[in-house]
Amino acid sequence: MNEFEPLLPDDEHNRKLVGHVHPSDWTNPQPDRPYHLVVIGAGTAGLVTAAAAAGLGARVALIERQLMGGDCLNVGCVPSKAIIRSARLAADLRSASDFGITLTQLPFVDFPAVMERMRRLRAEISPHDSAARFQELGVDVFFGSASFADGDRVSVDSPHGSRTLEYRKAVVATGARAAAPPIPGLDSVHYLTNETVFSLTGLPRRLGVIGSGPVGCEMAQALSQLGSEVVLFDRGDRILSKEDPEAAQVVAEQFSRDGIQLVLNSKLLKISETSEGFSITYSQGNEEHELLVDQLLVAAGRAPNVDELNLESVGVDYDSNGISVNDHLQTSNPRIFAAGDVCSRYKFTHLADFQARIVLQNALFSIGPFGRKKMSQLVIPWCTYTSPEVAHVGLFEHEAARRGIQVDVYKQDLAGVDRAILEGETQGFVKILTKRDSDRIVGATIVAAHAGEMISEITVAMNGGIGLSKIAGAIHPYPTQAEAIRKIGDQYNRTRLTPFSQRLLNLLRRINVGR
Template identity: 55%
Template sequence: MPAFGTVSPRDEHNLALVAHVHPPDWTNPTPAPRYNLVVIGAGTAGLVTAAGAAGLGARVALVERHLLGGDCLNVGCVPSKCVIRSSRLHGELAKAAELGFRIPAGIEVDFAAVMERMRRLRAGISRHDSVSRFSKELAIDVFLGQARFVSSDTVAVGEAKLRFARAVLCTGARAAELEIPGLAEAGALSNETVFSLVERPERLAVIGGGPIGCELAQAFQRLGSRVTLLHDRGHILDREDADAAEIVQSAFVRDGIDLVLDARIERVERRGREKIVRVVVGGASREIVVDEILVGAGRTPNLEGLDLERVGVESDPRTGVRVDDRLRTTNRRIYAAGDVCMPTKFTHAADAAARIVIQNALFFGRRKLSSLVIPWSTYTAPEIAHVGLSNRTAAERGVEIDTFVRRFEDVDRAIADAETEGFVKVHVAKGTDRIVGGTIVAAHAGELIGELTLAMVSQIGLSKLASVIHPYPTQAEALRQIGDLYNRTRLTPGVKRLFGRLLAWRRRS
């Protein structure tokens, strides 16, 4: 992330962003005698923790060394989704003839305008995470600077000493530095720098076939770059449902992305302005020449400078701060939430964890992280959304399941929208209607997964979804139709014979 409140390029939108989330003229307040909660890190987990605790009457200090809003606002969810939205127009234009429009040749992507739009929208959204809002509206003491523990109940920020009853570590994570010979010397983009681009790289190599790499690879391909995606496995999105990943991989091929799978990168070199990625695939060497390299693989927890050892907080440079199921560290006065300690590194997971921390740290609560049902969505085109168990994880855990599938090619609204690619797949515990997981592949899968998640959280069985009236026509009807599929399995031959006899008797009466 840009250091100490600086971002690039220095235009009106980024100046507005910085004015909100790291104002240059900010003066740290005089510390209170003691705080109920000192929150270190002002990303999603930190902001939710601080705001929630203050709303309940706690005296709260919030410490941030970079930009309030963290990765999500500044270099993650918000900018990436703005850019992805622009790139999706490519897919809509590809369907123009099918929808009855003739698009003239010669339409061009104005990459600078795409990025300017992103910066403008990000600056507007940043008001919600601003220093002004948290300090004035929420009455939180905001300190800008590096936090470090100096004793079991005190955090120092510069010369200021913040005494606490409880502290929460919410310092997040950053892009991992891959140990590829020559990569550092050649230079590479990450999610922390790619959104500062003002010129489109004509040739772009993306390292990593997980969610971040895939989202940005497809977006840049659709915005006019020639993208090569390198992944060390045989399939992109290999942690997702295999059928879902196959659909997205086919979409990438249609979009013209050069997929280099089962790839082992030997080294990276510079040749003038070009960057050369030397890779081995299937025993054969290949040279990929590009203008830029984007690393979209791996995250490293932000642990530096905190002096955790001084207060007995155990951590690992790969997995982050060690916490128990109640998000308490090895120091009983200190908790953690978000990417710095959790394997599920999503904004909404950090938000949910922060709510657990508020209860457990302030009110002797005993809520557990393992109690959460956390969905996720990968914002490719089509999107993949998932919650709970998949076929693979169910098999690994020895959970027997029944699976029901409804394809969008059979859903009326998807047909009308020319968005028939994808499916809804729901898993139930074998012989029951108890939902244990599901995957949705659709143009707007992320908008649909919430209903399935609600059913799991509220222990609403799949049979009940059939009785939920959905407006017609909507793509969400696929979920009701899945419920219908389950209910049909309850019509056993014996039940059908019984119904047949009953109806025959009714005809005679």
């Protein structure tokens, strides 16, 4: 893919976006000396690396063949959360009577307006990732396809000509793309992915979604709340297979209430496109079924963007999972590093940001083994933005068992938290794992309306070595749903009460009462 692929629809908002992140009148610089750092890919990892390195005085080149901002800005975090916000509002309005509010008519979802709002907001955010901004930061920005020419040069090919960049160190941050599962007929139909679903201007009446990971679940629920009839397929026995099983069950129950049809333990046998839509033939157990939908969204995995980079010529190892890196994010070529989705099993924007910081220090400032930052030092939280949200950090119970780590498990249901009751958001919980007979937190899962906000308290605690006993001693505003975390601290403190201390407390209570 050597030429830029335009965003659809061609409206003022997308033209504004492209004007910032792939301007048509851009002229690639003419390099006259080697760069300290050449960064390939202008997604989160590449942008953070380039900006920080230039800010420290390094000569930096940044190469992007499509849109600066990568998936997050263009086809990921930003557009999806804009649509989710509209979908949640539509769902809230439908349940207004639960809160004593009577609507004179059911809310009307203007789907084209929802999508236009998304495109407008995306365009408003785009200057932060723009070519002009990074040029002002001192970064030489190149648009075109990059490939390694030899051990110290990268070629950039564009429709307007070629450039050869010499480098001392290089960073590959080319990200990943949607992967298609091997389903008969899928390669011959025009299905949606995360890269094309945000170009929709009409709401699909019937939507099929293949894959129940974060992207599949978020989009399935959002489009259902906006009015689509949604069928979600997965070959596994539950949705969100990488999350805590109890958390996934809470979300699955909400999906059922939302009217989403879950087709689990299913095998997709054939997909074909007809004049009436997409015909999906699948089996469950010994029974075979056929279903017709108007649009099909495939959200069943990611593939690293390593094609055409000519990594073999510079001795960089990679496979179907991405570029191989060590704990310092260094590839098999010590002069070349990688960061972000192209090399990480955790494909999160916030992790790509912190990986870029590791690369920056290790590529520009490390001498031998000293002062080298490690991936394994990071405490990595994440969140899936369904309703309710599911957030996690650290170990799951099954991971702790597999590693031979004995843990204590503390859980607080939101049904026992006043603010959750008042908000009508009692479907969820906070679960915290500590090392056995200790208050040291080793993992946590939160299922709540704003779990993504709440998980940060636990992440900070884990980073700072703050245990449950200190969390219990920290005053939390009342009423908030985060009080569930403090309540778990109280649970831990109660386990510390020995029979002697309990007798002592009872004695003191009787003495005080006697006064």
